[in-house]
Amino acid sequence: MNDMNRPEASGQPIREDILIGRVVDGEAFASDWEELERLAMSDPGVWERVGRAQRIHARLEHEVEDAIAVAELVELPQGVAPVERFSRVRQYGGWAAAAVLALAFIGQGWLGQPWAGVNQQAGIVKTPALSLDDALSQYLQAGQAAGRVVSEMQPFLVQSRELGQGEGQEVWYIRPILERAKVTDISVMSVQRNEHGAPMLIPVEPSELMSPQGIRNKNAL
């Protein structure tokens, strides 16, 4: 296969290759067929080569279609915000900013307090207020789009207490979010139990996970 990494390996395609390609791809005109027929009059092997090229192409087409079939299942992500279109602002923004700065310098006096005008304009950029539920919803949607969040699972109750005076209940709960990540870190976690029998997380080396004996030894601790 090394030869295939050298584009020059097969040289320039001969006219026959081009014609056969057109036939295989359904792009041949009548004149191409006539030319191919003329070639075949002196070399009948041309038809065999057309047949072989068609078989190889059909096979490749079949394999590529199989490989890319997954594309039909990939839909656009939900909850991903498009980037604002600021192309004109970007295009002229630099010049505009320079002009504003120049005016500020002129206004304040170039040799007086050069940065005063700029400092007075400085301020904190406020982001629009987002409710906690909206923020969580955005996180879940963006996470799903990125393939990290799998789903939000059913919350479960930890404890609750009466607030009294008709104020209802204070509820403590855990809201689990199932996420996935490709781990290429040096260590991973293994579930073990502590001296009270409660599960705890212990870092282990992946090499230990490779061997079932290693896992058994670790869990037997």
Add this chain to the structure above:
Amino acid sequence: MDRMTVFEERRLAGGAIAGDAAAVEALWHAHRRWVAAILLAHKPREAELDDLLQEVAVALVRHVSTLNDPAAVRPWLRSIAINTARSAGRRQRVVRKVMPIVSAEAQRQAEAGEAASARASDAGSTALDLARKLPEEYREPLLLRAVRGLSYRQIADVMGVPMTTIETRLARARRMIKEEMEKLLEAPGRASAGAEESSS
């Protein structure tokens, strides 16, 4: 893409650029198969195609509005797909560098698996395996052509090269694949590959 006229495609692209969500979705449906073929041509073997497609889809939604010209959608999508595939390649290289630190045994197993896969690939000699070993400039048009319905003109539009260049590259790619298949037929112990080829 095969049933969509150039006019329809431009209209959709214009709508997508203007922020019409339905147009963005229709655009994705029209182009995702050939985008997958581009990814297939450039991605590392280990990368999952659906993960990479998802990345391209996110980029489409996020950045289509920054395009100025509806006619530029195809080359733009192609460059996103190629960048996505190359990023995946860089990530794989980082993983390979880290792997020996993590576990020499895991690295040894990975290498043994890759070698076995390469041997199986040569022996099985699927057309797609051979196509993926072609130089990049031949591999991509060949895989695009194998997506049903993509004409020379459309491939030329996607790749931003003249149609005659596509035709020449396809002819050379096919010649290289044919020669490789013949070599496999001639090699001792590779008769099964030839039998498969001639029976298909």
